[in-house]
Amino acid sequence: MARKIGSRYTAHQIVGRGSAGTVWLGEGPEGPVAVKLLREDLACDQELVGRFVQERTALLQLDHPRIVAVRDLVVDGNDLALVMDLVRGTDLRTRLDRERRLAPEAAVAITADVAEALAAAHAAGVVHRDVKPENILLDMEGPLGPGGAHPALLTDFGVAKLIDTPRRTKAARAAGGAPNASGIIGTPDYVAPELVEGLPPRAAVDIYALATVLYELLAGFTPFGGGHPGAVLRRHVTETVVPLPGIPEELWQLIVQCLAKAPASRLRASELAQRLHDLLPLLRGIPPLEVDEPGTEPAPEPWEEDEPERPAAPRRRGAVPLVPGAASADANRDTHTSMRVPAPDELAGGAHGTARAPRAPGQRRPGSARNRAAAVRRRRLTVGAVAVALAAVAGVGGWLALDGDGGQVPPGGTRQSVPAEP
Structure with a gap:
């Protein structure tokens, strides 16, 4: 059902959530447009x-x-909307879901477009703050580039910044954030380290996300994704x-x-674009x-030692849903949610190391939860066997003893000492 957006635009049908x-999909004075209508609770936030x-x-x-151009911003009653150019195509996440990975030439060509x-x-x-495949559109009507890549356009400029208000940050803290924590707006897999540590977003956060x-x-x-x-x-x-x-x-x-931890060590966007083209x-x-994609490490559960090993569930690729139970399609399409920054003691909980390396399917990773659970079971079995053996020895010891010369003493008998010869 069509609905009016302000006085100049009409929204005809939903094309994404x-x-x-x-x-x-909408219509304006100059033709077709895309209308991003923000949630009603956001529109009520003065x-x-x-x-x-x-x-x-x-x-x-x-x-x-x-860049997918923003044509207008509409504030009309409970409607808060961005009116943007309509791109005939799909987003990069959809292509990744279909192909899983791209040839290096096509991957670099798309990344170079976004760097520009x-x-x-x-x-x-302007800092984007939420660069991810869902916000990269592929123009299917544009000319093919290197590796057969369609032209890539970056969209959703300003949405993350608009939603990141002090009031919403306070609400995030009240929901469980640490006293010294601040909210992060973005998607976990693509968040730069300085944002996790509470620093303000600069241009370098976009470079980290694009890398x-x-x-x-x-x-x-993604290099650091998977899990909570x-x-x-x-x-x-x-x-x-x-x-x-x-x-x-x-x-x-x-x-x-x-992907350097220090923002100053990263390239500027213009430098990155040129290097990628070269x-x-x-x-x-x-x-x-x-x-080989790293597998999910399941939580340790009790099972019998002779039970066949349970196959590890495949780790989902791409962004991690921030709302438990949310449908993956909705949770990943547009994730602008406040996240609690881990406290300093949490960040210091592990030594610096290398992210979990890809491994062959079914192969256990040293130190994984399953390996630790198996080690605990082996120790329990070993301790149990030793306890049984000790109990057996103690029982036999009640019936037999050795005299001072190594001879056996009958049950109930007494040891006799033999005096030394003069």
């Missing part, structure tokens, strides 16, 4: 509405071929990235630099990588 709201209006000018001035978009945004003083996307396009999984969001956030701070075999060393060193000739013809 996310945690922040719904995306509609502080957010005020920030929405303040950001209008900056968002409308973002003009670049690799970020360079334009950063030059205008994470590139790693995911090549490997089929809190564990993911801590890995960003404490662990180093696992190398990817089969790509040129120049590309790997570029990824490592952009690498494209080296990647021509290289097939998608064959990389």
